[in-house]
Amino acid sequence: MPYFTRRQLLILNELFLKDTLTSNELALLVDSSVRTIKTEISYIRTELKQYGIMIESKTNKGYTLIFTEKSSMNFLTNLLKSSKVKRLNKFKKNNYARIFFVIRRLLLEDSYIKLDELANEMFISRSSLNTDMIETKKILKKYQLTVKSKVNYGIKIQGTEMNKRLCIAEYFYHKDIGFDYKNDHGIPYLQENNDKYVQSIESQLRKICEEFNIILSDFSLKNIAIHVLISIHRNRMGNKITVPRSFIEKNYTKKAFQASQILCERLNAMFGCHFQEVDCAYIFMHFDSKQLINDVTSIKEKEQMEVNHVLEKIFVEIKNNFDIDISKDETLRTFLALHIPQMIKRIRINMVIRNPVVHENLQRYLYATKVTISATEIIQKHYNVEISLDEFGYLVLYFNVALRNLQKKRKITIGLMSGRGRAETIMYVDELNENFSKEKYELINFLSKEDMMKNIEDIDILLSSYPIELSRSILQVAIENGNYVEKIREYSNKIDLYKLDIxxxxxxxxxxxxxxxxxxxxxxxxxxxxxxxxxxxxxxxxxxxxxxxxxxxxxxxxxxxxxxxxxxxxxxxxxxxxxxxxxxxxxxxxxxxxxxxxxxxxxxxxxxxxxxxxxxxxxxxxxxxxxxxxxxxxxxxxx
CATH class of the missing domain: 3.40.930.10 (Mannitol-specific EII; Chain A)
Incomplete structure (x- = not known):
């Protein structure tokens, strides 16, 4: 098997994918000079000749691969199918794939990694890596992590163990990034049996929650299980968590702390992970900030007064921005008053509940998303915090329920203007009442055109037995065209769209x-x-x-x-x-x-x-x- 450098593999891969490429085109693709391309082509020619593969060069046209034997194509196909070349191709096309790779790579190393080593692993130039590092540092900054560099040693991530674990959770367990490469660095986070570990930990968490009456959502259970698994891995690698002694003494007698102690004892027996008091404190932080509070008496009176004040400001802001009043929705008030203090607690100790359906919900409830943006601005300013996308997604659901309740109260008004006599009019009224419930529709039977024109602003759909010229654009349905019930239903389903001036x-x-x-x-x-x-x-x-x-x-x-x-x-x-x-x-x-x-x-x-x-x-x-x-x-x- 011939040996090729990353640049030579890039050149070979490009020639394999394209019919013909000039030296200028290749130089651009692999970030090299034309002179270097010619030197590399010469080497590749020599190496491939014994496998029945030639590189033909034509003036003003470029280089083309020629296969002289039947097995030649299969040989090169298999060579370029390797995970190494797949990674090469992926990293060449997408800088974000490289950035995610660098983040993962740095998270796994406590020692320095040389930039040249990273560049070679990704088959890119040092200058490309330097550009990628700008964005990498921005992402790590969101986790309060920095990149420390040392001359002749390289770079490594610097920050608290807690923040490193948050970043590991995101980029090893939540990010769907496939690099198609085997673990060359003893990476424990990518083991196939991790799912089994998580399921076992989840099972223990459920038992503990039942024993201590701690209420966690399914998302929180999975989230805590992942962080427990990361704790097991990090402890075995010698990366211990640190929690102030004063914090432990302050919370030692709390129910959630006792639950954490029992959980750690059971996990020690199951996995031999040697969790100690500081690990119990870390798991307590997850329990305490992620449990669902169902009783407002569990919240301090001062916090209750504060959150109620914030809610009033939120409702005023939403009324000003969207002309909707949700201040009378007692269900919304109650749940936000329970949710916001816990959310602020999580944010301040950097305990995020990952929201796996946040994107789906933001797509589905876009109007509620806009309303929630106004609400979060008030919350962020008052509490001096930054609300993450995950937390934002949970708030959207509360506001969406309130908006749905408002929409349920809205009725579509059908105006009937019949000129066919009393008997037929009674029949139309009866048929409309039968097909359109009074909960969603309001039917007005106008006795004259003058009466109808006086109330024209209140009409959504006009059903008439003859064409009527109107002063404003209204959806009209003609009885004489037949099938008017289906036409009204069609308009009702998308009434706002029909009214919209596209x-x-x-x-x-x-x-x-x-x-x-x-x-x-x-x-x-x-x-x-x-x-x-x-x-x-x-x-x-x-x-x-x-x-x-x-x-x-x-x-x-x-x-x-x-x-x-x-x-x-x-x-x-x-x-x-x-x-x-x-x-x-x-x-x-x-x-x-x-x-x-x-x-x-x-x-x-x-x-x-x-x-x-x-x-x-x-x-x-x-x-x-x-x-x-x-x-x-x-x-x-x-x-």
Missing amino acids: DTYFQPQYSDFYLEGKDKESVLHNLMKKLQSLDIIDPDVQMDVPFVAHEIGNNILHLQDLYKICHKPFCFIVVLKNPIIWDKDIIRVLFMIKTKRDGDHKLNILCDMFSYWTRNKEKVNRLIHNKSYDLFLKDIQKY
Whole structure:
């Protein structure tokens, strides 16, 4: 088997994938000079000749692989199928794959790693790695971790053991990243039996919770089980957690601490992990901050007063921004009053509950997401904290229930204008009452056109026996066309869409399918410049972070004009020229919805349209690959 360097493998792989490539094209692809390419080609020629593979060179055309034997193609196919070459190809195309690899690699080493060693493992140049390290450091900073460098030694991660464990949980257990390579460094986090360990730990957690009457959600149980498993691995590697003695003494007598002690005893017996008091304290922190509080008396009176004050400010803000009043929803008040103090406790001790369905919920409940953004701004300012996407996702569910309760109260008004006599009118009224329940619909039988015109603002759908010219646009259904019940039902299901002026919000100019930016700061800067060029944002506005952004899955970012710098209604859609890492997700598509005014009820239907579209991967990929605004507009109206 011939030996090839990473550069030679890259050249060979590119020639295998393409018919013909010039030395200039190859130089660009593998980040080398033309002279180096010619030298490398000469070496590859010599090595492959014995396997019946030639590299033909033609002036002004380039290099082409020629297979002189039947087995030659199979030989090269198998060579390039190796995990090493797969990794090479993956890292060459995607810088985010390299960044995730570096994070994982650094998390596993306590000693320094040389940059050249990392670059060679990823088959990239040192300059490419230096660029990747900028983004790597930004990601690690979110976990309060830094990269320490030492001349002639290399780099390593620096930070508390607790923060390292949080990062390990995210990048080994929650991130779906396949590198197709075997563990060359004694990595315990990738063992196949980890799932079995987690299940065993979960089983013990459930028993402990039953014994001590601690209520945990399924998500919290899984989350704590993963952190316990990480603790077992880290302890065996000599990476001990540290907890202040004063913290242990303060909480030693609490029920959750006693539960942690019993759990540690059982885990020691099961796995021989030698958990000590400090490990009990660490597990207690998870129990204490992640348990569900069902009784407001469990919260200190001062905290109750504080959270009630915050809730009042939230309801006022939502009323001002969306013209909806959810302050009278006692269920929402009760659950937020129980949830927020626990959430603040978790944030302050850096105990995040991973939310595995956060993206799905943010896509599904987009209108609630917008409302929650306003609420979180109030919470963050008051408590001086930053709410993570995981925690944000749980808040969305509370507000979505409140919004659903409001929608249940809304009725669709059907106006009946019949000119066919009393008997037929009675028949129509009876048929309408039979098909449309009074819980969702209100039926008004108008005796005259004048009476109907006086109440025209209250009508959603007009059913008439003859065409009527109206002063405002109303959905009309003609009795004479037949099947009017089905037509009313069709309009009712999408009444807001039928009322929506599509051209106001959707125009080709409200798109950019090649927006540039190497990181989120430059993307936001370039987007703001684009909106300024369209006279949507005043040219004198200068902001480093002009919009609030949330990842919602499927490589999509939702932007909100929380600071009200946009002064036109629009729905803007963006495809990035190159995908980038935002916070945790890889982002390819951005969108923003801006209605005519705060509290515009068109916002709900626009959110529904984008909600259905973002959940359809096929439609999202169609936009990314085709970059057609007309096709996007057709897709987003089909829901």
